[in-house]
Amino acid sequence: MRTLFDKIWDSHVVEKLPDGTCILYIDRHLVHEVTSPQAFEGLRLAGRKMRRTDATIAVVDHNIPTSDRKAGIAEPESRLQIETLEKNVKEFGVPYFPVLDPRQGIVHVVGPEQGISLPGFTIVCGDSHTSTHGAMGALAFGIGTSEVEHVLATQTLLQKPARNMLVRVDGTLPLGVTAKDVILAIIGKIGTNGGTGHVIEFAGEAIRSLDMAGRLTVCNMAIEAGARAGLIAPDETTFAYIKGRPFAPQGEAFDHAVAYWRTLASDEGAHYDKIVVLNAADIAPMVTWGTNPESVAPITGVVPDPADVADPAARVQMERMLSYMDLQPGQKLDQVPIDVVFIGSCTNARIEDLRAAAAIAAGRHVAPGVRALVVPGSGLIKAQAEAEGIARTLMNAGFEWREAGCSMCLGMNPDKLTPGQRCASTSNRNFEGRQGPGGRTHLLSPAMAAAAAVAGRLVDVREYL
Amino acid sequence: MPSFTKLTAIAAPLPLANVDTDKIIPARFLKTIARSGLGKNLFDTLRFNPDGSENPDFVLNREPYRHAQILLAHENFGCGSSREHAPWSLLDFGITCVIATSFADIFYNNCFKNFILPVTLSREQVDALMGDAANGANARLSIDLERQVVVRPSGEEFAFEIDPFRKHLLLNGLDDIGQTLQHATAIDAFEKKREAQQSWIPKVVV
Numbered sequence: 001m002r003t004l005f006d007k008i009w010d011s012h013v014v015e016k017l018p019d020g021t022c023i024l025y026i027d028r029h030l031v032h033e034v035t036s037p038q039a040f041e042g043l044r045l046a047g048r049k050m051r052r053t054d055a056t057i058a059v060v061d062h063n064i065p066t067s068d069r070k071a072g073i074a075e076p077e078s079r080l081q082i083e084t085l086e087k088n089v090k091e092f093g094v095p096y097f098p099v100l101d102p103r104q105g106i107v108h109v110v111g112p113e114q115g116i117s118l119p120g121f122t123i124v125c126g127d128s129h130t131s132t133h134g135a136m137g138a139l140a141f142g143i144g145t146s147e148v149e150h151v152l153a154t155q156t157l158l159q160k161p162a163r164n165m166l167v168r169v170d171g172t173l174p175l176g177v178t179a180k181d182v183i184l185a186i187i188g189k190i191g192t193n194g195g196t197g198h199v200i201e202f203a204g205e206a207i208r209s210l211d212m213a214g215r216l217t218v219c220n221m222a223i224e225a226g227a228r229a230g231l232i233a234p235d236e237t238t239f240a241y242i243k244g245r246p247f248a249p250q251g252e253a254f255d256h257a258v259a260y261w262r263t264l265a266s267d268e269g270a271h272y273d274k275i276v277v278l279n280a281a282d283i284a285p286m287v288t289w290g291t292n293p294e295s296v297a298p299i300t301g302v303v304p305d306p307a308d309v310a311d312p313a314a315r316v317q318m319e320r321m322l323s324y325m326d327l328q329p330g331q332k333l334d335q336v337p338i339d340v341v342f343i344g345s346c347t348n349a350r351i352e353d354l355r356a357a358a359a360i361a362a363g364r365h366v367a368p369g370v371r372a373l374v375v376p377g378s379g380l381i382k383a384q385a386e387a388e389g390i391a392r393t394l395m396n397a398g399f400e401w402r403e404a405g406c407s408m409c410l411g412m413n414p415d416k417l418t419p420g421q422r423c424a425s426t427s428n429r430n431f432e433g434r435q436g437p438g439g440r441t442h443l444l445s446p447a448m449a450a451a452a453a454v455a456g457r458l459v460d461v462r463e464y465l
Numbered sequence: 466m467p468s469f470t471k472l473t474a475i476a477a478p479l480p481l482a483n484v485d486t487d488k489i490i491p492a493r494f495l496k497t498i499a500r501s502g503l504g505k506n507l508f509d510t511l512r513f514n515p516d517g518s519e520n521p522d523f524v525l526n527r528e529p530y531r532h533a534q535i536l537l538a539h540e541n542f543g544c545g546s547s548r549e550h551a552p553w554s555l556l557d558f559g560i561t562c563v564i565a566t567s568f569a570d571i572f573y574n575n576c577f578k579n580f581i582l583p584v585t586l587s588r589e590q591v592d593a594l595m596g597d598a599a600n601g602a603n604a605r606l607s608i609d610l611e612r613q614v615v616v617r618p619s620g621e622e623f624a625f626e627i628d629p630f631r632k633h634l635l636l637n638g639l640d641d642i643g644q645t646l647q648h649a650t651a652i653d654a655f656e657k658k659r660e661a662q663q664s665w666i667p668k669v670v671v
Contacts, residue, residue: 014655015648019629023648025655027666035548037498048642051652054668063496077496084498095671116669128547128571142571144549145500146578146641154645156652160628192483193541196570226544228570253665260663292483292544313539317482410492419515431487431545433510 001267003164004233005199008139008264012122014156024159027121028138029151030107031058031094033085034412035126039149040088050092051155057116058089058096061106062412066375066402069099078413092152105378105404108132108346112216113378115245119234119261124151129346129428130229131222135215136242137234137264139199142223162228163273165198169206171280176462178356179214180348180426180445182206182278183221184286188296190276195227198274201266202232206280212241213352220347221428224293233265285461287333288430288443290321295430297333299448299460305329324432325440326420334459336442340423341372341453342435343399343446345409348426349377351384353446357399358390360450360464366398367456373400373415375407399453411436424452467580468638472562473607474534477524478595484538485545486572490554492546503550504557525558529602537595538565539588543572552579562608564615566591577631580638582610584625593617610636 014023063078073079089096097103108129111117119137126148133140167186200222215232222230239258242248249257284298309315343357366372374394376382382404385391391401408415409427417423419438426449430441451461494506512523519526542565552575564584576583597604597618607616614622
């Protein structure tokens with residue numbers, strides 16, 4: 001009896017070395033401009049070739065401005081990194097969606113959208129949020145640049161199997177509670193290293209009932225719980241999502257694929273090293289108050305008091321977080337005023353996320369003094385949102401409508417917070433300085449972010465439903 | 466190739482948990498296409514004031530810790546992003562060993578690729594070493610990878626665990642791509658078999 005993880009792992013072991021380290025075959029390698037230049041340079045210096053260009057796709061996302069790009073990229077270092085990627089994909093023959101191609105977007109949005117990320121695959125990328133693709137029922141994880149080079153050269157990685165962890169969310173999600181709230185609640189429960197050394201399989205009725213966008217959001221943040229990867233067993237929802245996508249198998253090949261994908265789900269009675277169960281009914285809209293994703297509470301809650309923390313090191317750390325975030329113990333979370341709202345990132349920039357934000361924004365307006373950005377996950381999502389009228393709704397409500405990219409999730413492009421600014425953000429990390437030096441981040445769902453934009457403060461989205 | 470065998474050096478105590486990769490090196494410094502030169506941005510926000518001057522309270526701005534080659538920290542060191550710029554910046558600063566109560570998986574992996582030794586010890590042991598490190602230059606720590614021990618100034622030894630394959634690569638300065646390519650025939654055979662059994666798998670061609 002094997003888990004979903006065991007099955008994918010076993011089917012990709014090329015060779016097991018004497019100490020248990022495995023040479024693991026990689027089906028898909030996603031490449032972007034920030035973590036690949038030194039890897040291509042390494043190949044070049046060693047005179048090595050790329051093994052499988054036809055299992056690789058490259059995009060630019062981290063550095064790219066989200067304003068009009070036709071005039072080129074102003075910032076010299078960002079431009080050099082993007083030009084270096086373009087030179088490398090040309091020299092090595094790597095499939096690439098160029099900056100002005102409508103398929104360009106955030107690598108973790110593009111992979112599933114194009115049908116490049118498929119169930120049963122091993123998928124890697126030089127980016128920790130590669131865990132996102134686990135929602136397809138694929139074993140997907142982030143790697144460093146040396147491992148990027150290793151995959152370019154060998155189409156394999158040297159790995160030891162992870163342990164299995166099951167996170168089950170039973171029951172039905174209450175109104176106003178989304179996939180983002182579910183994963184924030186999970187991280188709040190197990191902590192930022194609760195999944196270390198494990199692959200987390202998400203299961204249970206509340207996970208099963210999520211659409212693919214929601215599942216991608218959940219798996220995206222598995223890394224924020226320290227997990228090597230997140231996984232959701234592929235089912236009818238997955239197959240329906242994949243069917244007809246450009247890089248997915250077509251026709252008879254698709255039917256063969258589905259027959260295989262149906263065998264992947266964990267066997268009844270398979271062993272998990274750790275099991276955590278949450279009740280969907282207990283989950284409320286969530287928001288982070290600190291500088292790591294486990295520092296999270298329901299929007300109806302208050303900022304915790306360091307005086308209640310027994311361990312002195314943990315108490316000092318909480319005091320530091322509250323000082324950085326400029327919050328007081330006992331302060332009500334739904335009274336915290338905000339300066340900026342960011343709706344985007346590989347966590348929450350899919351069409352469903354934008355629809356959820358637009359549903360709250362419709363007929364309302366961004367509060368005075370608040371800057372609100374919406375950054376779609378790909379050029380195709382942007383076009384779809386424009387066709388559906390979502391873009392118009394958001395712009396009428398005072399939101400900025402931008403081009404696709406990572407944007408203010410990590411502030412490598414011109415979209416960043418200034419010191420002291422407070423942001424309600426649909427991204428995945430609230431680390432100090434993540435969205436710009438001195439910036440303060442509160443993580444929440446797209447609907448909660450749109451509500452915060454309208455209210456000018458963190459607010460319970462259920463007041464707007 | 467570099468390697469890691471033994472090290473006797475000054476250790477800098479950083480008694481923090483969840484030191485994330487944005488803290489080790491903020492994203493704005495990732496725009497380089499080189500591996501070297503990142504040491505000046507290591508712990509940028511902690512090390513420097515907004516005007517660019519040094520923060521005199523930060524451990525790596527104080528003597529003798531400016532010359533530290535060992536870093537001591539609490540649990541979940543290196544959490545967050547997969548950026549190898551984190552170990553590159555540590556290495557460029559001169560740090561070749563990090564001792565912590567636990568590490569995030571990707572960072573831990575990335576260390577080995579750069580011949581940085583990550584050592585996991587218990588909270589009590591790490592705190593004891595932090596106590597030693599507080600004595601500065603008179604209290605160098607030694608690490609012996611072959612014997613898998615950290616030696617305190619008192620001579621007391623703390624044993625640590627390490628994966629035998631990774632230890633072998635570190636001790637002998639071996640490049641793991643070269644190691645894997647010795648198995649090229651097995652990779653060829655695997656690929657052929659997979660293509661035959663899973664013929665539905667499309668090729669990525671644009």
